[in-house]
Amino acid sequence: MGAVSVAQAAERLGVSVPRIHQRIADGSLSAKRIGSQWVVDERSLLRIQERSKAGRPYSARSAWAVIAASEDDSDLVGVSGPAVSARVRMRLQRLLEPAAEPVAHEEVIRQLVVSLRSVLRNRAGRRLLRAAPADLADLRADERWAMIVDLGSSGIASPDVEGYLAESLVEGILKDYLLVESDRDANVVLHVVSDGQYPYPDSRLRLAADLAEHRGPREEARAAELLHELALEWKAGE
Structure with missing residues (x-):
């Protein structure tokens, strides 16, 4: 997805231009400055649109x-x-x-x-992270995962690492693999659940929710x- 102007973002959300600038300032809307103008990330805009229209x-x-x-x-x-x-x-x-x-x-x-x-958004906290490509195999094999998500079982292959992890183990994983927050070039998707939560590794409904959050046309279909x-x-x- 691309980017839209501040004015276009305001029109799509039905708010004023200053309100868009407020969202950019508080970090609730992703944007970048090009020259003297701000452009809004369309993926971030769609997330806000969905949350205002979809069910609780x-x-x-x-x-x-x-x-x-x-x-x-x-x-x-x-x-x-x-x-x-x-x-x-x-x-x-x-x-x-x-x-x-x-x-x-x-x-x-x-x-x-x-x-x-x-x-199903609150089933887990979803974090997009970046690991060194050379560390992905070791990260995928780490025994601390509550469950590794197998997108390949749905017919959609992915070289990235995605899985469910107990909240108490998050800091250790971040530290051991030097994972950093990364939206655009993330290669690790971390679903954080409360300690003891069973993530239903064979659940098609949970897998559907995981796929939907990727927001790609193949994953959504x-x-x-x-x-x-x-x-x-x-x-x-x-």
């Missing part, structure tokens, strides 16, 4: 409960009683119902992944396909 995100606990429900993990879903279990299953149904029909149009895919990114598969199974099971 679930808490981390609720997000993982919905993922558990998609795996039919009755032990976790029902841990707080039948009323909570019913609410979790209703949330899963609302997420999957729009994907019950075959996903063929770009706008349908867009709507599905926007909703998915929004409601595959995420929508996974939602469709789950929706059909859910409908048949109900």
